[in-house]
Amino acid sequence: MRDERPISHVSAPVLALLALGLALQIGLRATAPEPQAKAQDLSRPPAASLLRLASLGEPIALAKILMLWLQAFDYQSGSKMPYRELDYASLEAWLARILELDHQGQYPLLAASRLYAEVPDETRQRSMLDFVYRQYLRDPDRRWPWLAHAALLAKHRLRDMDLALKYAAALQKFTTVKDLPAWAMTMEIFIREDMNELETARVMIGGLLASGRIADRAELNFLDKRLREIEERLKRSPPEKD
Amino acid sequence: MLRHILPIARYTLLEALRNRLLWLALILVVAGLAFTQFLERVAITESNQIQAALLAALVRVGAVFMLASFVVTSMVREFNDKVMELLISRPLRRSSYFLGKLAGYAAVALVLALIFSLPLALFATVPRVALWGLSLACELLIVTAFALFCVLSLTQVMSALAAVAGFYLLSRSISALQIMAANPLPDDPGAGPQLVNFIIDAIALLLPDLDRMTQTGWLIYSAPPAAELVRLLAQTAVYVLLLCGAALFDLQRKNF
Numbered sequence: 173m174r175d176e177r178p179i180s181h182v183s184a185p186v187l188a189l190l191a192l193g194l195a196l197q198i199g200l201r202a203t204a205p206e207p208q209a210k211a212q213d214l215s216r217p218p219a220a221s222l223l224r225l226a227s228l229g230e231p232i233a234l235a236k237i238l239m240l241w242l243q244a245f246d247y248q249s250g251s252k253m254p255y256r257e258l259d260y261a262s263l264e265a266w267l268a269r270i271l272e273l274d275h276q277g278q279y280p281l282l283a284a285s286r287l288y289a290e291v292p293d294e295t296r297q298r299s300m301l302d303f304v305y306r307q308y309l310r311d312p313d314r315r316w317p318w319l320a321h322a323a324l325l326a327k328h329r330l331r332d333m334d335l336a337l338k339y340a341a342a343l344q345k346f347t348t349v350k351d352l353p354a355w356a357m358t359m360e361i362f363i364r365e366d367m368n369e370l371e372t373a374r375v376m377i378g379g380l381l382a383s384g385r386i387a388d389r390a391e392l393n394f395l396d397k398r399l400r401e402i403e404e405r406l407k408r409s410p411p412e413k414d
Numbered sequence: 415m416l417r418h419i420l421p422i423a424r425y426t427l428l429e430a431l432r433n434r435l436l437w438l439a440l441i442l443v444v445a446g447l448a449f450t451q452f453l454e455r456v457a458i459t460e461s462n463q464i465q466a467a468l469l470a471a472l473v474r475v476g477a478v479f480m481l482a483s484f485v486v487t488s489m490v491r492e493f494n495d496k497v498m499e500l501l502i503s504r505p506l507r508r509s510s511y512f513l514g515k516l517a518g519y520a521a522v523a524l525v526l527a528l529i530f531s532l533p534l535a536l537f538a539t540v541p542r543v544a545l546w547g548l549s550l551a552c553e554l555l556i557v558t559a560f561a562l563f564c565v566l567s568l569t570q571v572m573s574a575l576a577a578v579a580g581f582y583l584l585s586r587s588i589s590a591l592q593i594m595a596a597n598p599l600p601d602d603p604g605a606g607p608q609l610v611n612f613i614i615d616a617i618a619l620l621l622p623d624l625d626r627m628t629q630t631g632w633l634i635y636s637a638p639p640a641a642e643l644v645r646l647l648a649q650t651a652v653y654v655l656l657l658c659g660a661a662l663f664d665l666q667r668k669n670f
Contacts, residue, residue: 175669186509186662193656200652201619204645206596207589244593 214245214262220272227273235274242266243283260296263288264303271307281307281318289325298335301326305339312346319343320356327363337363354391365402370409374402418510419517422501426488426518435484435522439529442476447533463634466537470630473530474550478557481526482578485519485561490571499670508665512566516658519558527551538633545637549628552650556622557582559657567664584617585624592618622653 217223227234245258267280281304289300301322308319319339327336340360347356357380365373377399386392430436449472450465492498501511531547538546560581565574595611627646632638638646 176667177669179667182663182666186659186666189655190659190663193652193659196652197622197656198619200649201621201623204623207592240594241590244590 214242214259214266216262217266217269220269223269223273231273232277235270235277236279238266238270238273239277239279239283242270243287258288260288260299264299267303268307275311276314278315278318281315285318285321285325289322290329294330297325297330301330301335301339305342308342309346312342313349316343316347316349316352316356320359323359323363327366333363333367337367354386354388357385358395365398370402370406374399374406377402415507415510415513418506419514422511422514423517423521426515427521429488430484430518430522430525433484433488435480436525436529438480439477439526442473442480443529443533446472446476447536450537462537466534466633467630469537470534470546470628470633473533474553474628477526477530477550477554478582481519481523481554482557482561482575482582484522485558486565486571486574486578489515489562489565490569490574493569502670509662512562512658512662512665516559516562519562520555523554523558524551527554534633542633542637545643546628546632548643549632549638549646552646553624553627555650556624556653556657559654559661563657563661563664566661566668581621582624585621587625588614588618588621589623589625622649 218226223234223238224231242263245263264284267284270280271277284300284307285304289297289304291297304315304318304322308315308322312319320343323336323339323343326332326339330336337360340363343356344360358377361373361376361380364370364376377395380386381392381395381399386395446469450469453464453468454461498511502508527547527550531543531550534546535543557578561574561578564577564581568574568577591614595607595614626642627649629638
């Protein structure tokens with residue numbers, strides 16, 4: 173405990189000065205406009221090498237803080253609508269830079285596929301899905317969940333089956349992790365089935381069952397049942413056109 | 415009162431000169447200019463803007479660091495040499511001593527702001543450099559007053575410097591923290607985000623908005639509007655007033 177005199181020793185002018193200063197400071201700050209991140213303030217990011225220099229040897233920490241900063245742009249509570257105001261080219265460039273700083277980080281791709289790709293603007297949705305696809309190709313085994321989500325968005329939101337098929341096919345082709353769930357593994361098959369490419373879907377299910385990649389009994393039964401259903405449909409319908 | 419304040423301010427300024435603080439400032443300017451010359455050779459375009467931006471950022475941080483270090487170490491030396499105790503044993507008010515020291519350090523701050531602004535005129539127009547320099551002077555005045563307040567309260571080099579560094583970094587980043595805290599995820603229903611937001615807003619009320627001062631954009635893009643300058647001057651006056659009140663409050667309670 174410091175050896176101090178009681179407050180009564182402080183002169184009245186000093187107490188008044190302190191109180192006045194505090195009141196003015198609070199008043200000044202309270203009347204200042206609230207800081208806001210406006211969409212138009214999002215400029216192009218600097219080069220990755222410059223960001224690395226600025227990180228002072230902590231690129232991962234910088235990537236994390238940059239992601240939180242980026243997310244604050246026009247993210248109004250309860251509404252994702254204002255994302256439409258963002259310059260998506262700059263946004264993509266920032267996300268790419270953040271991934272360059274921290275290539276194992278998942279946050280940028282989560283934000284790309286779940287926040288920025290869900291705006292009600294098809295052009296922006298497509299550009300963000302394409303960004304997710306390009307980034308997936310750089311590290312398929314780590315980034316497959318975001319491409320799977322992109323495939324679902326393409327199928328259900330954009331109703332672009334060709335795009336969904338492209339993503340699902342990439343997922344099937346490039347992802348090599350052993351614990352890839354069956355729903356992701358079979359995504360391409362079911363999209364082909366929805367597109368009425370029954371013969372291809374049948375061959376793919378057969379191949380998947382024969383490959384031994386599916387070990388779960390229930391999954392095997394489900395796929396087997398689906399295979400038989402497709403074969404039934406094939407018998408009833410005319411052959412596919414090439 | 416002035417007859418006590420002015421001599422103290424004068425010997426504080428003299429101490430800065432004898433400590434070769436101004437030489438150090440000139441060395442920093444020369445090093446900064448050499449660095450920007452190097453950048454000019456590697457930049458494909460906007461070389462003037464790159465030079466201005468990087469030199470401004472370098473000297474801004476350099477000025478704050480030099481000034482805070484000088485204030486803290488000079489005051490601690492006075493404590494250790496018992497100069498302060500000798501002075502206040504004389505018929506001299508504690509407030510006169512404090513205001514004399516503050517005036518001396520403020521003069522050093524203004525000289526540093528001038529030294530660090532002048533080389534920027536090589537890369538930006540003089541009116542813009544003048545506005546930037548004015549803002550730097552205001553920022554340095556706040557840092558000076560805060561460093562003096564910290565060292566009078568804490569009386570240790572390390573703790574006072576750490577407090578100044580924390581204050582400066584927090585003041586420069588508080589707006590970004592406010593933006594992040596004000597925009598929680600929409601599906602977070604708890605009271606936590608509101609509480610965090612409230613705490614950060616409360617802290618922001620007590621800090622000067624240094625992040626709006628001395629912006630590099632004023633040098634290379636456009637000068638600040640008049641309202642912004644008025645606000646900057648008002649913020650400086652109010653915050654220095656507050657810090658004077660807090661430091662005098664602490665000084666008058668101190669037992670020697």
